[in-house]
Amino acid sequence: MSTTAPTDLAPVTTPVRAGARGWAALVVLMLPVLLVSVDNTVLSFALPAISEALQPSATGMLWIVDVYPLVLAGLLVAMGSLGDRIGRRTVLLIGATGFAGVSVAAAFAPTAELLIAARAVLGFFGAMLMPSTLSLLRSVFQDRDQRRVAIAIWASGFAAGSALGPIVGGLLIEHFWWGSVFLLAVPVLIPLLVLTPLLVRESKDPAPGPVDVPSILLSLVTMAPIVFGIKELAVHGLAPLPVLAILVGIAAGAVFVRRQLRRPVPMLDMRLFRRPAFSGAVVINLLSVVSLVGFLFFVSQHLQLVLGMPPVQAGMVLLPGLATMIVSGLLVVPVARRLRPGLVIAAGLCVSACGYLxxxxxxxxxxxxxxxxxxxLLGAGIGAAETVSNELIISTAPAEKAGAASAVSETAYELGAVLGTATLGSIIIASYRAAIELPAGLAAGQAAAAGDTLGGAVKVAEALPAGAAAELLASARHAFDSGVGVTASIGVGLMLTAAALALIALRRVRA
Structure with missing residues (x-):
């Protein structure tokens, strides 16, 4: 009697590890990440030159800044879903081509109105870039350990762009005209367009649902009014228009969620949020970016307007933190193999809280x-936490829905950036306005400008006699720093809250 081994057992498959081509693809996919994150901060340095050249109204200047993130945030989920449907590489290439072309048009815009229109179209194409890069990483790096390293590098690129924005902006405006900040996209995206078809394979959902135009419109009507309302509340305080905008966004969001839950193949599978690893990681990303962007908001002003550093030198002060963020994101990869994600993220965020402290x-x-x-300290903690949380978002979602899941992560980034500036920035501004003491003898316009922002006080001081200028600057800098102290304390609370959330929401997620 002979026995034979059973043959009906499913074979154990080992994920294919990426080789040199995969890591080269990662380098290429980093290019749009750097570009979009630099673009978030570089424009601020060009605003004075744009104001002088195009002479926009105050409202026009606001729209030059705001229309890009409004459109971008509103379309991220839709573009992530589009990538799942027609191909993530295809959407990335379309977005890169459009972004490069419209950037040239923006650089040479003859009027403020055309520049606003160009920025809106940039937001449309920009929404195609970020979700595609993160979702393609899942198809390129199927081995989870390699994917953790790749996402660590990807996340560090986002942080690098945010920190490099002030340096790049200062250098460009110092040597070229305002349009140079837009032309920066061209040399970054041309290598992407050439190398992506050679190095990155196409990936998409093998069984996509039908195009859902109402859901696309609802996602736009959800995010854009909320982002607009938050920005308006930060700049102008409590008013009917921003409150109404936020309520409209919330109502549209409720309709969007209801529609997704009822559709057999939704544009965004809301059931993903029932998974603690997914929803917890998204909220942790949001709070981390709020803290990071809020920190950069007041530190850049303190270095330049309080300590008197030029933009490039101020940017150099941030480089060690940037390097630490990159290194910690890489070093956490072997740790994440052995320890629970909740513990790793919580420990990292506690380190970040020490930076604010x-x-x-x-x-x-x-x-x-x-x-x-x-x-x-802030960079060390956020670098580690972002690597683990982003990897959780991508790994938890089904592979065929990687684009939509990546878009949720990117939406958290964008909303976090808006909230960081709006909430922490508004606290600093409110504290400044309450504490500033203006010297006697200022004209009405000078008093309004100096009492509004630290930048306005520095500008007014340039036209005053030495004694009055010194008095105004001393009062303005003290008022600004008092707001920074309050904001830093709130930053400590945000980081500790995110750490507690990681311990609770991710308590059942194993290493």
Whole structure:
């Protein structure tokens, strides 16, 4: 009697590890990440030159800044879903081509109205770039350990762009005209267009649902009014228009969710949010970006307007923190193999809280060395936490829905960036306005400008006699730093809240 081994067992498959081609593809996919994140901060340096050249109204200047993130945030989910349907590489190439072409048009826009229109179209094509890059990483790096490393590098690229924006913006405006900040896209995206078809294979959902135009419109009507309302509340305070905009966005969001739950093949599978690993990681991403962008908002002003550093030198102070963010994102990969994600993320965010605590203990009146050390701690924690949380988002979602899942992660990034500036920035502005003491003898226009922002006070001081200028600057800088101290304390609370959320929401997720 002979026995034979059973043959009906399913074979155990090992994910294929990426080779040199996969890592080269990662380098190419980093290009749009760097571009979009640089674009978030570089424009601020060109605004004075744009104002002088195109002479937009105050409302026009606001729309030049705001229309891009409004359109971008509103279309991220729709474009992520489109990538799942027609191909993520295809959407990436379409977005890169359009973004490069419209960037040239924006650089040479003859009027403020045309520049606003160009920025809106840039938001449309920009929404195609970020979800495609993150979702393609899943198809390129099927081995989870390799994917963690790749996502660590991807996340560091986003942080790198945010920190490099002030440096790049300062250099460009110092040597060229305002349009150069838009032309920056062309040399970045041309290599992407050439190399992506050679290095990155196409990937998409093998069984996509029908095109859902109402859901696309609802996603836009959800995100754009909310982003607009938050920005308006930060700039102008409580008013009917921003409150109404936020309510419209919330109502549209409720209809969007209801529609997704009822459709057999939804544009965004809302059931993903029932998974603690997915929803918890998304909220952690949101809070982390709020803290990071809020920190960059006040630190860049403190370095330049309080300590008197030129933009490039101020940017250099941030480089050690940027490097630490990249290194910590890479070093956390072997740790994440052995420890629960919740523990790793919570530990990282507690380190970031220590960075904010350094600023809070100084009352906001920090030296550049203290700010450097604080950003190193902040970067170390966020670099580690973002790597693990982004990997959880991609790994938890089904492979065929990677584009939509990536879009949710990117929406959290964009909303976090808006909230970081709006909430933490508005606290600083409110504290500044309450604490500023203006010297006697200022004209009405000078008093309004100096009492509104630190930048306005510095500008007004340039036209005053030495004694009055020194008095105004001392009062303005003290008022600004008092707001920084309050904001830093809130930053500590945000980081600790995110750490607690990681321990609770991810408590059942194993290493």
């Amino acid at each position: 350094l600023i809070a203990l100084t009352g906001g009146d920090a030296s550049w060395g203290m700010l450097l050390a604080a950003f190193v």
